[in-house]
Amino acid sequence: MPMNRWNRKRKQWLDNHSRKLQKRKNKKKKRHSESREIRTTVRKKSSRITLVPPSVFSITDNTEETMKFYMEFADEINNSEHGTTFWVDSSHVEYVTVDALIYLIAILQNDKTNIRRKYSISGNYPLNENANKVYQESGFNNYVNSSIKKLPTPTEKMHIIGGVKNESEIARDFCIFVMNCLGISRVDVMPLQTILIELMSNVYHHAYEKHSFMAKRWYMYAEYVDDYIQCVFVDTGYGIAKTVRKNFREWIKQAIGFKPKDAKLIESAFNGDFRTATNQPFRGNGLNHVKNKVLSGLFDRFEVYSGGGMVGIEKNGDKAKMTTVDYKNTLYGTLFVFTIRKVQNDSN
Amino acid sequence: MIVINIAKDFSEVPGGRYIDEGDFSGEQFRDEILVKKYDEAEENNEILQVIFDGTYGFGTSFLEESFGGLVRKYKKRNVLNRIELISTEDETIPGNIKKYITEAEEQLKNDEI
Numbered sequence: 001m002p003m004n005r006w007n008r009k010r011k012q013w014l015d016n017h018s019r020k021l022q023k024r025k026n027k028k029k030k031r032h033s034e035s036r037e038i039r040t041t042v043r044k045k046s047s048r049i050t051l052v053p054p055s056v057f058s059i060t061d062n063t064e065e066t067m068k069f070y071m072e073f074a075d076e077i078n079n080s081e082h083g084t085t086f087w088v089d090s091s092h093v094e095y096v097t098v099d100a101l102i103y104l105i106a107i108l109q110n111d112k113t114n115i116r117r118k119y120s121i122s123g124n125y126p127l128n129e130n131a132n133k134v135y136q137e138s139g140f141n142n143y144v145n146s147s148i149k150k151l152p153t154p155t156e157k158m159h160i161i162g163g164v165k166n167e168s169e170i171a172r173d174f175c176i177f178v179m180n181c182l183g184i185s186r187v188d189v190m191p192l193q194t195i196l197i198e199l200m201s202n203v204y205h206h207a208y209e210k211h212s213f214m215a216k217r218w219y220m221y222a223e224y225v226d227d228y229i230q231c232v233f234v235d236t237g238y239g240i241a242k243t244v245r246k247n248f249r250e251w252i253k254q255a256i257g258f259k260p261k262d263a264k265l266i267e268s269a270f271n272g273d274f275r276t277a278t279n280q281p282f283r284g285n286g287l288n289h290v291k292n293k294v295l296s297g298l299f300d301r302f303e304v305y306s307g308g309g310m311v312g313i314e315k316n317g318d319k320a321k322m323t324t325v326d327y328k329n330t331l332y333g334t335l336f337v338f339t340i341r342k343v344q345n346d347s348n
Numbered sequence: 349m350i351v352i353n354i355a356k357d358f359s360e361v362p363g364g365r366y367i368d369e370g371d372f373s374g375e376q377f378r379d380e381i382l383v384k385k386y387d388e389a390e391e392n393n394e395i396l397q398v399i400f401d402g403t404y405g406f407g408t409s410f411l412e413e414s415f416g417g418l419v420r421k422y423k424k425r426n427v428l429n430r431i432e433l434i435s436t437e438d439e440t441i442p443g444n445i446k447k448y449i450t451e452a453e454e455q456l457k458n459d460e461i
Contacts, residue, residue, distance in 0.1 A: 166364035168372055172404050186404060187437045193361070193405035201364040201409050289408040292440075 011108055012122040013144035048085045049076055057090070057131075058097035059305060060337055066100050067329035073107060074332055078213065080119065088123030096131045098138045099232050099335055102160055102219045105143045106236040106333075109162065110215050138221060156181065156224040162217050166204055171196035174222055174231070181224040182342045191293040192340070196220070196233070198286045199336060203235040214332065227342040228300060236333035239307035240287070241265040263309030263324035270304075270311060270322070295320055300341040306334040350389045352381060355402030365409035374413030382414055383422055389430055400435035411441065412448045419452035427453070 053069050056062040076086065088104065090096075108121055125148075126132045135141070139159025141148055158177050161170060174196060175189040203218040214236040221232045241262035272288030294302045294313045302313040308330040312323040354362065358381055359372040367375045382398075389396040400406065418424050427449050433442040 165370035166373070166407075167370055168359075168361035168363040168404075172361045175404055190403075190405035190438055194407055197362075197364060197405070197407035197410070201369065201407060204364065204369050286408060 011120070011144045013141070013146040013148075014122070014124045015146065015148050047081060048087060049080060050087045050089055051076065052089050053093055053100070055092055055094045057093045057100045058095065059099045059103070059331065059335055060097055060303070061095070063305070063310070064327055064329055067327060067331050070103055070107075070332060071329055074213065077107070077117070077119065080117070082118050084117075084119045086119060086121045088121060090126050090131075090135075091124050093126040093131045094128045096126065096134045098134065098160065098221045098223070099234065099337060101135065101138055101140050102221060102232060102234045103236070103332075103335075105140065105160060105162070106214065106217065106219060106234065108143055109217065110213075110236070158220075158222040160219055160221045162219045163200070164204070164216055164218075166197060166200040168193075168197055170220070171200070174220065177222055177224075178229050178340060181229055182340065188298065191296040191298045192231075195290050195293050195338075198290050199233050199235075202286055203237060229340040231336075231338050231340070233336040234333065239331065239334055240269055240304070241307040241309060261309060261324075261326050262307040262330070263311055263326045266304060266306055266309050266311045267322055267324055270313065291320055294338075298340055300339045302336075302338040304334065304336050305331055307331060349395050349397055350385050350392075351397045351399065352385050353399040353402065355399075357381060360403045362403060362406050362410045364407060365413040374410035375417065377410070378414045378417050378421070382418060386418065386422075386424065386427075386430065395432050396430055397432045397434060400433070400441050401437045405438070406441065408444065411445055415445045416448040416452040419449060419456055423456065425453060425456075 051069070051073055054062055054065040057066060057069075059066045073086075076084075080086075123144075125135050136148065137154060137157055139157075139161075142159065158174060163170060171193050175186070175193050178184070178189050178192060179186065200218055203216065216237070217235070219232075219234045223230055239262070241260075269287045270291045272291075291313055295315050295318070297315060299315075304311045304313075308327050310325040310327070312325075314321045314323070352358075354377070358377050361372060362374070362377065363370045363372040365374050367373050385396055388394075415427070419427060428446060433445055435441040
């Protein structure tokens with residue numbers, strides 16, 4: 001992805017070596033500016049805010065803390081003055097998953113707010129080798145300006161990719177990746193293609209409103225680890241719970257201060273209750289269709305984190321077993337995580 | 349018999365509902381291919397066979413906009429008597445399309461009343 005000048009300047013990511021160079025450069029700059037004569041104009045120094053992600057930086061494995069980090073990040077962006085520099089100090093991160101990195105990319109790529117508020121985000125890589133490897137191999141470097149060489153896409157990973165529209169050809173590329181890794185046929189991966197199309201459609205039609213803080217965009221990633229594929233799909237919109245149409249009883253409850261639990265609203269949307277925000281009777285089948293496709297047997301684990309809730313869908317015989325969890329913190333948007341396991345032959 | 353093979357005649361990666369949403373949408377398929385072939389089948393009093401096999405999969409919005417939209421936008425009636433749906437790779441597709449067509453025809457009837 002080619003980066004424009006604005007992005008290069010404002011999305012600097014430093015590795016260990018660059019960190020030392022930067023320090024030296026700053027020292028030199030400081031010395032130089034001190035020796036200069038009185039300036040004619042006074043340039044206001046814009047503020048710098050340091051944000052520290054949790055050491056276990058993962059929405060799936062450390063949900064509350066990571067959600068809290070992103071909530072605080074969004075608050076800082078909303079409340080900070082123009083031209084603020086955010087420094088994401090990831091040096092002490094010891095464990096990271098791609099879902100958390102995708103959220104960071106979504107904030108970096110949020111040009112809708114970035115350009116208006118003229119802020120810049122810089123950061124550094126974890127010192128921990130394994131965590132650093134996740135940054136390098138996931139394709140994170142494609143979205144920041146870094147001196148680290150961009151790695152070619154490894155065969156067992158699909159780099160993080162983003163889009164706005166319904167990109168069925170990108171979905172097909174992910175399906176082909178799954179087919180190649182697991183040795184399964186096109187017909188076997190059809191439920192995956194269907195789900196990805198439904199999720200992209202949801203982002204395009206429902207996940208955002210005109211004055212959303214985040215730009216309309218989805219992100220996707222897949223990797224092949226230990227005989228299974230893990231797919232991550234993220235949008236940073238309003239979240240399912242906020243965008244579904246609430247029924248009369250829920251409105252009344254909300255009006256008197258009893259907010260319906262996000263996990264229950266998400267579960268209800270997956271169960272096919274008429275919840276489309278479009279109010280058109282022929283719409284609103286998408287999430288229910290996703291649930292039906294999960295039951296196809298292709299998926300091993302299917303989890304949806306949205307707002308302050310999580311719903312897990314599991315195949316239990318012919319029916320779906322759904323588990324719900326509510327969190328104290330909330331996530332800006334929706335995260336889908338699903339795994340596809342390689343079916344072992346009987347002879348093996 | 350008139351035949352539409354979606355994978356060959358349109359795309360092996362059908363997309364979303366509307367044209368503005370991206371390539372290979374249901375609206376595009378309906379307006380560029382389906383309605384023309386349907387009219388041809390009506391004129392010649394033939395059956396229109398639609399083959400869904402050979403693709404990577406369909407979203408509900410693609411199917412609904414194509415077939416439900418055929419009723420809504422072009423005011424076609426008794427569509428199910430004119431078309432034959434073939435899908436051996438995903439057996440849920442014909443059932444879903446029949447539901448979309450029936451619902452759209454009922455809606456059309458109600459709107460006229």
